[in-house]
Amino acid sequence: MMQPRRLLAATAIALLVGASAACADEASGFAADGRLDVVTAFYPLQFLSERIGGDAVAVTELTKPGAEPHDVELNPRQVGAISDAGLVVYLSGFQPAVDEAVQQEAANKAFDAGSVVELLAAADGHEHAPGEEEHAEEGKDPHVWLDPVRFATITDRLAERFGQADPARAATYTERAKTLHTELDALNTEFATALKTCERRELVTSHTAFRYLADRYDLTEVGITGISPESEPSPKHLAHVAEEARETGTTTIFFETLVSPKVAETIAREVGAKTAVLDPLEGLTEPDADYFSVMRSNLTALTSALGCTS
Template sequence: MRVRAAAILAAALLSAAGSLAGCAFEPPAEDGRVHVVAGFYPLQFVAQEIGGEHVGVENLTRAGAEPHDLELQPSQLAALEDADLVLYLRGFQPAVDEGADLQSKGKSLDVGTVASLQDADPHVWLDPLRLAAIADRVATRLAQADPAHASEFRRRAAGLGERLVALDREYTQGLKSCVRHDVVTSHEAFGYLAARYGLTQVPVTGLNPDEEPGPQRVRDVARLAKERGVTTIFFESLVSPKLSETVAREIGAKAAVLDPIEGVEDGATYFTVMRTNLATLRTALDCG
């Protein structure tokens, strides 16, 4: 259910009245830091990397949850209103879009306006160079919110940018000599990654990971994968592997995780998951 203006107002009043005990989301204490609210993990990661000790970051999507389906709790709505900066990606989380429009006008950043989105695919952070561009803009907005630490924010953003450029080089080098180039995925989440590194994404379903493909689509993908010698059908970490396993059985392939990094668990970070993805792709595509 999408958030409505009346519900948002009521929630904010409830929050102010202190009747929200027990909610999982707790806004940060007033400690002098810039208060950033991020819609989902990659934006939380960027804000923390750039902000360091001067920024408190709250992620609206709990670890291990599917961010597309997020429904905002009353305390989260209050946090959007109180935030110094809200980072979100319009079209990716409808509830956050509406909450940002109603609660945080003038202090929100739609990162899709920075990264030149292609079609309707929102997974722009899977291209390290596009994420570096987002990081630069986040640093600018943090500097506006906290001018006293502007130079540190810019320094940390430059360091993050260098690490992302190095990651891009790792991908370019690691995927330049692959025998195969078709990446068959259960979810159409890897368009930016594929475009950057000369791969072809073949999704079984569209941009919505909960979408159920018709039998003909499954047969078509299985036939194409078999014709092109595909050995691995990928599924993502937050979605059931059943669809990929079905296609894999059809063609005698295996199923494996390719993580779109919409959320992380168990101490993983953007960089560790991206490097795991690279190793997985190199094995699946037979990259020498």
């Protein structure tokens, strides 16, 4: 029979071994159950990670559902999650706090979704009125996920990065990405078909978030505000947007789910238009929604507002 002191020593050693193994798993970027530990910056990247990873990954999102992601701030626990992750999926230039944490804590285990596709230059999204000062916004437009074609490319490259982080399941990640790519191709076909023949091709939006979508389907976006939804449009710019809306016969002024609709409603009243939601998919507000359901709701709103006939 084992003596009490030996029993205590054996127990202590077992506990230390277990703790060391747990720390090793955490340090290696895998959860205790063997899943790859993935941290994502905001919803579209969470969606991709969960679809590609399936039950082989444990996904943590840094932006809470329904929160505005542009100006997210991180708490110490979230910074710790970035440090411990096996892979961090983010989009450089979109969330400064996330960029900083990735640079400091996870530079060698991060996937920048904007680095694998061509990004459009940031712009204020409208033609300027005579005498109106032009002031292009710096950097790139981050809203690349609203173009299903570019999003499909990101899907493929992210699956490759998953495979690098978790080689034993690389083939599984690749197969899931192929399935998702096919679904995104089908979504692109739906948009292209539905938006091919329309009475109008200009969309007036409260926030210049839809340039990738407009660029893909030969539309023109007129933004009330720029890339940042919190920027304040000048009275001259508001008057110019209203004038463009009248000239193009705009029947709908779009606002988004996470930003106040007041300015869009003001423009709509002035030009005799209605308002409708066009969701930039920066964060979900409905628990049963996902990327595809929101994009198809956007397509329904666009075809109605633009007078499209397929």
